[in-house]
Amino acid sequence: MSTLRNNVRLIGRVGNNPETKTFDNGTKVSLSLATSDFYYNDKKEKIETTQWHNIVAWGKTAELIQKYVEKGKEIAVEGKLTYRTYEDKEGVKRSITEIVINEVLFF
Secondary structure (H helix, E strand, O other): OHHHOOOEEEEEEEOOOOEEEEEOOEEEEEEEEEEEEEEEOOOOOEEEEEEEEEEEEEHHHHHHHHHHOOOOOEEEEEEEEEEEEEEOOOOOEEEEEEEEEEEEEEO
């Protein structure tokens, strides 16, 4: 059951070219991922919704994304949901939800 704790799996399309940053502890890649779903309303009209997710990868996974992923590509990711806070340039405290991935699958 421990593999079910804080485990996120998504399949979607990359919303922007991955952004790479190098730190003392390794390379970080961040990107946005769009997942879509649809349903039919009472009038039998198809309604589509899109959710955007902030994705972060480190290490070998980051290197693979750097090499093979670009805007519009469909990928599957698996990782964990994280929350963090930071101060922006104006000193305003902000919070962000990210999915830190440990596996990526290319279609």
